[in-house]
Amino acid sequence: MSIKFRLTLMSFLQFFVWGAWLITVGNYWFATKQWSGAEFGAIFSTLGLSSIFMPALTGIIADRWINAEKLYGGLHILGGLALAYIPMVDNPTSFFWVIFIAMLCYMPTISLSNSIAYNILKNNKFDVIKVFPPIRVWGTVGFIIAMWITNLSGNKASANMFYISAFAAIVLGIYSFSLPKCAPQNLTSKDASFTELLGLNAFKLFGTYKMALFFIFSMFLGGALQLTNMYGDTFLSDFSKVPEYADSFVVRYSTIIMSISQISETLFILAIPFFLKRFGIKQVMLISMIAWVLRFGLFAYGNPSGGLWMIILSCIVYGMAFDFFNISGSLFVETSTDSSIRSSAQGLFMMMTNGFGAVIGSSASGYLIDTYFTHTGVKDWQNIWLTFAVYALIIAIFFAFMFKHKHDPNAVENVSH
Missing domain, CATH: 1.20.1250.20 (MFS general substrate transporter like domains)
Known part of the structure; x- marks a missing residue:
């Protein structure tokens, strides 16, 4: 093989x-x-x-x-x-x-x-x-x-x-x-420090302004990654509480509708090399953030009837939102770190996104939904999704101004030095 x-x-x-x-x-x-x-x-x-x-x-x-x-x-x-x-x-x-x-x-x-x-x-x-x-x-x-x-x-x-x-x-x-x-690379010298002996060198990446910003924004954007996995199917199923939508295709086959998101991923993953080569990591991640705004915003105004196209488009946009951040971010870490700390750096990226980001996102969203957007047991889905959209938009604006990166399409990106 x-x-x-x-x-x-x-x-x-x-x-x-x-x-x-x-x-x-x-x-x-x-x-x-x-x-x-x-x-x-x-x-x-x-x-x-x-x-x-x-x-x-x-x-x-x-x-x-x-x-x-x-x-x-x-x-x-x-x-x-x-x-x-x-x-x-x-x-x-x-x-x-x-x-x-x-x-x-x-x-x-x-x-x-x-x-x-x-x-x-x-x-x-x-x-x-x-x-x-x-x-x-x-x-x-x-x-x-x-x-x-x-x-x-x-x-x-x-x-x-x-x-x-x-x-x-x-x-x-x-x-x-x-x-x-x-x-294992095991490139540590005899005079290695305690930090090097424990293999904690990857955390030194936080000492580089660009990498520190990259990881911090990864954490904040990571807060959005699991939101639709947590609430997407419940959101679509809740249309059953509206008489005119109770027996709609969306309600009966909500899981199949949600699977469009994963199908979309297969297309956008294949587009990543082109976008990275053409636009660079900053623009690709910025596109991801705008895609998250659309993902949530389209859900806010979608419904199983006249707004079905919004729900489907939201699922299609998800592929760009998820992959342009997750896969491109992983490739950026790979091409921006020394080989001796590469696995550690990938773990650090995972820790910031699916670790701290996911915990913050799931905890904060649960509190906000229960406290401000649930009335007599009914969730105000439109304002829930709009709140998530505003969150993603704020991250995108700050990222656009704070993350400085000049893209060279003819060079391998390296910011670790």
Whole structure:
């Protein structure tokens, strides 16, 4: 098998594991287990909490002590075992802790998979900027296929979703041991400082103005990443409370409508090399931020009838909003850091976006929605989405003025020196 195909298979399984349960876990929680809504919010917080320290920690370990592909494989096997145990859990508290363990293993593998792919591609003399996006797009395909398998097999409210995910995780874990070796750089001298010995050099990136700003804005934009995963399907389903929309296509097939967002990703991932080459990282991230404004704004005014086009367009725009930030940001980190701290830097990016950003976003949005936008049990979705849109617009304006970067389309970006 070619290197590209092997990495494509890794990417496919990486996100298949997530897609098998992430969008449908609410159905299992509410319909099957009939647990309360208040405790459900904690499930999504496990993604953020585990991303605060695990990606950075595993990145340091991969840079210093253990082959990245072996660490990656071990985490997937352990995470798969935790997912397989979830159906045996019979109360919300235990569910939280088991899913938390699963996420402690899974979330760092996202940045590790990027690191492994970059390492292997570079060792085989490939152009990472051009070759990686077409490989990564199969991760999104894996997410979509897993989501549809779970739904079409009648398991969107069944414990079987976790068995499907667990099986894929364990298969991926075993498969990863066959990947080309990604050995630790271990370039530390005998006179290394305590910080260097612990592999914490990546945190020195905060000492560079441009990188510090990049990570800070990544954190703030990261607060928007999980908002539509958390509330999107609920928003569409709530149209059932409006008599004229109660039996609409949007209400009956809300999950399929939401899957347009992931389908859109596959197209925009492939466009990333062109946009990065033509416009550079600043403009691409700015486009992402404006896309988030549109994502939320279109949801605010969309409805299952005359406003259906807004809902669909919002889902299409999501691909640009998510990928132009997540994938381009990862490529920027890869081309802007020294090889000795590359895995650590990817973990740091993951920590700021899916860690601190996600925790801040989920906590703040939950508080705002419950306090200001929920009246007698009914959510004011229009003002909820408009608030999120204003948030994204403010970030975009500050980023445009504060992040200084001159793009050279003929040079590899390097801002670490």
